[in-house]
Amino acid sequence: MSLFTLQDVTVAYQKQAILQDFNLSIGEGELVSLLGPSGCGKTTTLRLIAGFLQSKQGKFLFREKDYTKVPVNKRNFGFVFQNYALFPHMTVFDNVAFGLRQRKVSKASIKDRVLRVLDIVSLKGFEERFPAALSGGQKQRVAIARALVIEPDLLLFDEPLSNLDANLRVNMRVEIRRIQQELGITTVYVSHDQEECFSISDKVAIMNKGIIEQLSDPATIYRQPKTKFVADFIGFKNFIQFDSRRQESDGIAATVQGITLYVQQQDNTAGLVGAIRPDDLRLYALDAAPMTVENAVQGKVLISTYLGRSYQYEVQTSIGRFTVNDDAAAAPLANGQDIVLEIPKKQIVLVD
Amino acid sequence: MRNYYKYLLILPGVLFLTIFMLVPIGMTIISTFFPNEAAADTSNYASLFRDSYFLEILWTTLRVSILTTIICMVLGFPAAYFIARMSAKMKAVLLILTIFPLLTSPVVRSFSWMVIIGRNGLVNEALMGIGIIQEPLEILYTPTAVIIGLVHLFLPLTIITLVGVMESIESDLLTAAASLGASRIGVFAKVVLPLCVPGLVIGGILVFVGSFTAYTTPALLGGQQRVLSTLLYQNANTLNDWHMASILAAIMIVVTLIVITCMNLLANKLNPRR
Numbered sequence: 001m002s003l004f005t006l007q008d009v010t011v012a013y014q015k016q017a018i019l020q021d022f023n024l025s026i027g028e029g030e031l032v033s034l035l036g037p038s039g040c041g042k043t044t045t046l047r048l049i050a051g052f053l054q055s056k057q058g059k060f061l062f063r064e065k066d067y068t069k070v071p072v073n074k075r076n077f078g079f080v081f082q083n084y085a086l087f088p089h090m091t092v093f094d095n096v097a098f099g100l101r102q103r104k105v106s107k108a109s110i111k112d113r114v115l116r117v118l119d120i121v122s123l124k125g126f127e128e129r130f131p132a133a134l135s136g137g138q139k140q141r142v143a144i145a146r147a148l149v150i151e152p153d154l155l156l157f158d159e160p161l162s163n164l165d166a167n168l169r170v171n172m173r174v175e176i177r178r179i180q181q182e183l184g185i186t187t188v189y190v191s192h193d194q195e196e197c198f199s200i201s202d203k204v205a206i207m208n209k210g211i212i213e214q215l216s217d218p219a220t221i222y223r224q225p226k227t228k229f230v231a232d233f234i235g236f237k238n239f240i241q242f243d244s245r246r247q248e249s250d251g252i253a254a255t256v257q258g259i260t261l262y263v264q265q266q267d268n269t270a271g272l273v274g275a276i277r278p279d280d281l282r283l284y285a286l287d288a289a290p291m292t293v294e295n296a297v298q299g300k301v302l303i304s305t306y307l308g309r310s311y312q313y314e315v316q317t318s319i320g321r322f323t324v325n326d327d328a329a330a331a332p333l334a335n336g337q338d339i340v341l342e343i344p345k346k347q348i349v350l351v352d
Numbered sequence: 353m354r355n356y357y358k359y360l361l362i363l364p365g366v367l368f369l370t371i372f373m374l375v376p377i378g379m380t381i382i383s384t385f386f387p388n389e390a391a392a393d394t395s396n397y398a399s400l401f402r403d404s405y406f407l408e409i410l411w412t413t414l415r416v417s418i419l420t421t422i423i424c425m426v427l428g429f430p431a432a433y434f435i436a437r438m439s440a441k442m443k444a445v446l447l448i449l450t451i452f453p454l455l456t457s458p459v460v461r462s463f464s465w466m467v468i469i470g471r472n473g474l475v476n477e478a479l480m481g482i483g484i485i486q487e488p489l490e491i492l493y494t495p496t497a498v499i500i501g502l503v504h505l506f507l508p509l510t511i512i513t514l515v516g517v518m519e520s521i522e523s524d525l526l527t528a529a530a531s532l533g534a535s536r537i538g539v540f541a542k543v544v545l546p547l548c549v550p551g552l553v554i555g556g557i558l559v560f561v562g563s564f565t566a567y568t569t570p571a572l573l574g575g576q577q578r579v580l581s582t583l584l585y586q587n588a589n590t591l592n593d594w595h596m597a598s599i600l601a602a603i604m605i606v607v608t609l610i611v612i613t614c615m616n617l618l619a620n621k622l623n624p625r626r
Contacts, residue, residue, distance in 0.1 A: 052527050072530040073538075079531040085524035089546045098542070099532035150532060 003028045003186050004049070004067075004154065009058030011044055018044045019210045022058070026203075031180050031187040032215075033197035036207035036233070042190045043158060045207075049188060050079050050156050062153070073102075075154075078147025078185075082159040084139040086131040092118070092142050093127035099150035117149040120179060137168045141175075148179070155180065155187040161196060169193075173200050194234060198222070206230045224266075227352045228273050236275035236349065237323045245272060251345065256319050261295045263348045271352040278325040280347035283313060285333060289340040295348075301337045317341055381602045387595050396599055406583075413579040414607075416495050416570075417563040420502040424510040424559045425552060427503070432514035432551075433544075436521075443515075450511050458505055462572035465501050466492060493575025501569040506559045513558065517551030518544075546622060553619040560615075561608050580604055 002025040011019040018041050026032050034042035047053045049060070051072040060068045067075065086095050093114055100110045118124055121141040131139055140160060147155060157176070161169045177200040180187050191197050197204050198218040205215040206229070214226045225231035228239065240261070242254040252263040254274060263274065284290070286298065299317030310327035322341060326333075333339060385392045400406050435446045453461070468474045469491040476488040491497050521544065529539045567581040574582065580600060588597035 050527075050531060052531075072527070073533045073535055075531075076533070077531065079528065081524050081528060083522070083524060085522060085528040087525060087529075087543060098529070098534075102533035102538060146528075146532065 002026060003030075004060070004062040006045070006048070007059040007061065009048065009055045009060070011041075011048060011053060011055050017210065019048070019055075022210065022212075024205065024212065024215075026186060026188065029184050029186055030202045031177070031189060031200060033189045033191060033201040033204045034207055035191060035194060035197040035204050038192060040207040041210040042192075042207050046156055046158055046188060046190045049154070050077055051075050076150065076152055077154045077156055078150060078152035079156045080140075080143050080147050080158065080160045082162055084131075084143045084163075086139055086142055086146075088131050090130075091127060092123065092129050092131070092134070095131070095142055096146045096149050098146065103150065113149055114145075117145045120148065120182075121145045121175075136164050137172060140164065140172060144176070144179070148183070148185075152185065155185045157187065157189040157191075159191050160189075161191070162193070169196070176200060206233060208233075223349075224268070225275065225349060225351055226269065228275065231275040231349065231351050235277055237278050238276045238281065240274040240276075240319060240343075240348075242272045242274060245350075252350070254350070259297060259319055261343060261348065262345045263350060264346050266350050269350050269352060271350045273351050274343075274348045275351050276343060276348050278312065278323045280344060281322060281324040282342040282344065283315070283324050283326050283333065284340045284342070286338040286340055293340060293342050295343040295345055296340050297343070299339055299341055301333050301335055301339055304333060304335060306332075315339060315341055377605065380598050381605070384595070384599045384602050396595070400599060409578050409580060409583050410603075412495055412577065413564060413581075416498050416502070416579065417560050420499050420506065420563040421556050421559045423499065423503050424506050425556065428507055428510035428514055428555065429548075429552075432511045432518055435511065436515050436518035447512065447515065450508050452508075453504065454508050458501075458566075458568040459572070461504060462501055462569050465497065465504070465573055469497055469500065492573065493577065495574070495577055497573040497575075498570045498577070498579070501573045502563045502566060505566070505569060506562055509558055509562070510555045513555040514548065514551045517548055517554075521547050549619055549622045553615050557612055557615055560611055564608060564611075565604060 004026055006022055006024040009019055009022045010017060011022075022041075022045070024045065034045055036042050044053065048055055051067075051070065055068065058068075059066060062075075087098065090098070096114045096117060097110050100113060105113070114127070115124070118127065121144055123138065123141050123145065126134070126138065126142075131142070134142065140163075143160070160176070161172050164172060173196055176189075180200075189197070189201065198221075201218060203215060204218050204221055205212045206221065207213065208229045214221055214230045216224075221230065222234060225234060225236065231239070240254075240256055242256045242261075245252050245254040245263075248262070251265050253260050254263055254272070255261075261274070284293075289296070297317040297319055299315045299322075302314040302316050302321070304314075305312045307325070310325045311332050313324045313326060313333060315322050315324060324341070384396070385394060387393055387396060431450075435443055435450070438446060466473070470476070471488050471490075471492065473492070475491070476485075479485045480488065491500075525543055525547075526539050529543045530536075534542060565581055566579075567585065570577075570579045571582050571585070578586070580603070584597050584600040584604070587593045587600065
């Protein structure tokens with residue numbers, strides 16, 4: 001059962017629609033990430049859920065109740081900001097206690113709950129510090145504690161880790177996932193970092209220009225992107241525009257410029273675009289290629305780049321240009337060398 | 353060694369202020385205790401603080417300055433809040449409008465107030481015209497007139513100071529407070545107001561000290577009603593009593609320092625931070 005639903009929502013900023021007839025539904029206890037390039041509408045969606053923005057049209061249902069017109073301060077959602085937004089004139093304790101004081105919780109109970117949540121985010125002993133005396137990671141944990149202590153019905157994160165350095169980012173995201181699972185709070189998490197989203201989410205929504213291109217669990221998105229945008233976004237750098245496809249007994253035969261490539265059976269799409277990652281292509285020097293290579297095309301090396309662990313080649317073939325990562329490469333291929341490119345059947349994904 | 357060079361940078365300023373401000377002020381204050389170049393004598397101070405004429409003027413000056421400060425804060429705060437939340441373009445326009453009155457001299461502005469609030473001025477003509485009052489109001493040449501003139505003088509300063517402080521309040525702080533359950537009033541009282549305290553203190557000091565020492569406005573709009581600065585001027589220039597003038601100057605300096613210290617203490621109490 002879904003906890004909340006956005007129904008045909010439209011949000012516009014200065015006459016330009018950011019979200020148009022937008023739909024999203026999230027289940028109880030899930031951590032769902034909104035992932036996409038900047039300007040795709042992910043932060044707008046989050047702020048709409050939080051109630052910071054009003055939609056022009058559409059409905060926001062929460063536990064089957066209409067929340068569209070419920071003001072921010074009556075929603076009981078916890079929001080964690082990118083820049084932490086801690087109150088600079090209050091101690092850590094007062095920052096965390098802020099939400100409870102608004103709710104007229106008794107003094108003893110406030111102290112109890114604040115100390116307990118500070119323990120959860122490993123900040124015991126920091127109660128009397130002011131935000132100015134905290135590091136970035138500590139500030140972020142105060143911000144999380146402040147959002148958690150009100151026992152929110154929904155937890156919202158707006159790129160919470162983007163101001164932290166790389167090591168801390170990895171630690172914090174593990175921490176966020178741990179806390180979220182321990183407390184079982186439904187969470188919406190916005191980020192533009194793919195690895196971050198994939199590592200902590202139950203489901204990821206890939207957004208582009210105000211629409212959700214795909215909403216699935218991370219593994220499905222990684223293996224079975226639905227659209228060309230999603231495929232491109234998660235690292236399928238090579239695309240083949242097929243002219244036609246036909247069903248065979250053991251898979252799909254797709255044709256481009258008279259060359260037929262075999263693709264593993266895929267039932268969920270009628271797409272004519274084949275996508276494949278640079279790591280999944282195989283490259284042979286023309287004279288060293290094995291005799292029976294399925295899905296092979298001939299071509300030439302244009303540019304070879306040394307990446308440390310592997311070589312990256314740009315190759316030109318009769319069906320287009322490809323980027324190939326080749327880590328075998330005992331003897332690297334030279335620019336201009338004739339090659340055979342193998343496009344493994346199992347690795348091609350057909351997308352819309 | 354290298355570290356000492358940076359102090360050279362403040363040397364010109366320190367020298368200038370020492371020679372032309374600290375030394376003369378110090379000498380003035382010291383001289384008040386030696387009326388006849390003989391032994392120290394505080395009887396002048398003692399008799400002054402028993403003099404009801406002086407005490408009345410001191411009280412009027414304090415009352416006018418404090419009221420001016422409060423009125424400037426009350427009028428300036430909402431205006432500054434409004435301006436600080438405008439778009440950059442609109443903000444520039446409004447700020448220029450705000451400082452526009454500063455481009456005319458206090459003398460000109462005081463004379464225009466005479467035209468407006470005088471016995472046969474605009475305000476009285478209008479009020480009598482629509483029959484709200486029968487007799488003209490006596491506003492000009494009262495402390496009220498001085499307060500009106502001073503508020504006009506210092507409101508732009510208040511607004512500019514407050515806008516500066518309010519601009520530095522991140523809007524996310526306000527949304528954060530709201531998302532934690534604070535109502536509009538709660539957000540204002542718990543977040544906006546405390547974070548504005550530095551601006552209120554700086555603005556308050558500027559307005560208070562400015563009003564306390566203002567000369568032109570009380571001289572032109574106050575009529576027979578003296579304040580400390582006009583009393584000082586009268587002693588120095590009309591009565592040629594430079595000793596009394598020095599004593600008044602010393603009192604004004606001390607009162608100013610006391611007020612600044614109190615306001616800073618208050619600020620630290622209201623806005624601790626670290």
